[in-house]
Amino acid sequence: MITVVIRNKNQEKELDFLLKNLTQRYLNDIGEIIVIDNLSTDNSEKIASLYNAQFVTIKNFSYGKSANLAAEVANNNIIVIFSAHSYPVSHDFFKEIKVRFIANKNLAGLRCLHNSGDFKNYINNISAKSDPNKSGLIFCGSAFNKEVWKKHPFKSDIQTMEDKEWTLRVIKAGFDIEFSPSIFCYDIKRNHKQNFFRYKNEVIGSYQLWHNDITFKNVVNSFLGSILNSFKTFFINILYTFKRFYFLLKFIINKPEKF
Numbered sequence: 001m002i003t004v005v006i007r008n009k010n011q012e013k014e015l016d017f018l019l020k021n022l023t024q025r026y027l028n029d030i031g032e033i034i035v036i037d038n039l040s041t042d043n044s045e046k047i048a049s050l051y052n053a054q055f056v057t058i059k060n061f062s063y064g065k066s067a068n069l070a071a072e073v074a075n076n077n078i079i080v081i082f083s084a085h086s087y088p089v090s091h092d093f094f095k096e097i098k099v100r101f102i103a104n105k106n107l108a109g110l111r112c113l114h115n116s117g118d119f120k121n122y123i124n125n126i127s128a129k130s131d132p133n134k135s136g137l138i139f140c141g142s143a144f145n146k147e148v149w150k151k152h153p154f155k156s157d158i159q160t161m162e163d164k165e166w167t168l169r170v171i172k173a174g175f176d177i178e179f180s181p182s183i184f185c186y187d188i189k190r191n192h193k194q195n196f197f198r199y200k201n202e203v204i205g206s207y208q209l210w211h212n213d214i215t216f217k218n219v220v221n222s223f224l225g226s227i228l229n230s231f232k233t234f235f236i237n238i239l240y241t242f243k244r245f246y247f248l249l250k251f252i253i254n255k256p257e258k259f
Contacts, residue, residue: 001031029094065156136167161205
């Protein structure tokens, strides 16, 4: 059976939808559901109890630490991780995961599909060995093998891209990371502060893992390009605001015949 682990912090509505989805559509495929909660102050714990999900609190959160905690408390060897704001879509989501773990005893993890990049790499058969960033594990809508984790736990002391670091490490150790055609939705809207926090982490992670260096020239070109695009977007939005306004005025004056 499969253990489903959900990372959550103050996302009671999203958590409720995900748990409803899991219990109504996939209960026969799932052995247990565990919510790893980062000190929520809303009704997350109450909602988890309504669906008989185990509720485990993590105080000093990091993505690697939460994944390690998930593996420690899980009773099954196949562990699927979701964020509360994501949910499985395809009807055979977990069945496809099981099939691949049964077929490949050397499998460390599976990356499921949720965006165009995933689909393109999956259809074009681009492996995690050749593209560990876009074909490697992600800590949302991914599955990993607890037996491999026992030998290679996640790093809990790195700031970001701990899933990609683990991908590189287990591939180097001789294990496989593959795609599963299991489709999920990643449904989140971040504010400017959250996007900036994510941007900082991705810059640091890209430098540490992929050695993408940052130069003064890159910074200046990026800054000027962003300013130019901002002005361009602003004026285009103004233009089409006036075009919509003009169209509606014309529509009021010359309304078409109703059917």
